[in-house]
Amino acid sequence: MRDVEPMPYDRYLPWKRWVENGFWLAMIGGNCIANSLVTLMDLRRRGSAIPAWEPVLWEASSALMWLLLILPGLAWFTARYPFQWGRGGRQLLRYLGASVAVCLVHVAGMVALRALVYARLGMDYDFGPWPRELFYEYLKDVRSFAYIVLTMEAYRALLRRWQGEASLLSEPDEGPALEPVERPERFLVRKLGREFLVAAADIEWLQASGNYVNLRVRGHDYPLRSTLAAIEAKLDPERFVRIHRSYLVNLLQVASIEPLDSGDARVHLRDATVLPCSRRYRAALRARGGVEPG
CATH class of the missing domain: 2.40.50.1020 (LytTr DNA-binding domain)
Known part of the structure; x- marks a missing residue:
């Protein structure tokens, strides 16, 4: 008797976790490298002699916190409360609140990591005035948050179509x-x-x-x-x-x-x-x- 050939979705399942984790590692890791180079180039253009490891540390600490949030934090949140177009009010407030929480955890975590590394090197890390810098970071983080949510929802929609809905x-x-x-x-x-x-x-x-x-x-x-x-x-x-x-x-x-x-x-x-x-x-x-x- 001839065995039934598994469907493409079934063949994908053993690789699913590797693909998902690999995607975010590649995206955030690539973004970290690119941002480090751009930040260092901007500093050099302004005549700064800052060591290259510092902007690398800034971007790496940020990237590490995003990875910790995405795996599994934001993945759980978007699965528990899927985003749906046309559903305003309560959904908008929930996602707005989540973006603020993500920003607070992200900033607190990356500042703590930077301060720890600087302290180990006998240096002090100055984040700057917290209200101003926190608002600046939120303007960046809310865009990253939206990108992550849309990416996860699009991926889940693709899986549902592939798997069968x-x-x-x-x-x-x-x-x-x-x-x-x-x-x-x-x-x-x-x-x-x-x-x-x-x-x-x-x-x-x-x-x-x-x-x-x-x-x-x-x-x-x-x-x-x-x-x-x-x-x-x-x-x-x-x-x-x-x-x-x-x-x-x-x-x-x-x-x-x-x-x-x-x-x-x-x-x-x-x-x-x-x-x-x-x-x-x-x-x-x-x-x-x-x-x-x-």
Whole structure:
């Protein structure tokens, strides 16, 4: 029997972390080198005899803090609160507040690093008047912050398209619906320009992820723009049960429940996947047919 050739997205997965980390290392590292050279050239043009290591230290300390923020700080933030066009007000305030927090951590960290190196060399580092310099740094940092957010969101959008993005079937323009959209039996998945249907019964489990819910089907995740509560209301309650604020599971996939001393539990699935079960939902899962070891 001929093996099924893995899809491009599946072949990319083992390299995903290396590519992501390598991209930011290359971008920030390259920017650090370029800025160091430009700063040193500007100083030399003005007749400054400052040692070359000083502008290199300034840029390297800044770059190091950006790497520490991006990996994993900003990656977590943008995944937890995805940026969406047309969503003003609350989202704008959240991102504005995040940009200020990023700037404060960035500046405090790089100044501390510079001061430490200068002190080791028996020198003093003068950052300058804090209000003025902090405002100057924020004007630079907010642009970097926006670039990082847009880059991460564009990358995630590309991955969703490559991986396959699910959507609910909607009412047709003409004629009756093939199935009730209030409780769909299938989901429409778009993947690399192709469309196919995924049966709701084939979903093994669902996980909330920011403004998306990942549908796990035969080892693949298909993101669906929705909330977990909204999807739970549309799925068959006889088949799917909530086990955690971020997880729903197909009861037919549950092999056993492992109780924990904390009152929570681990749900073991037939494919050896282990999902968390909070104490709030554990009793309901047992009542619905989950099996705990004796």
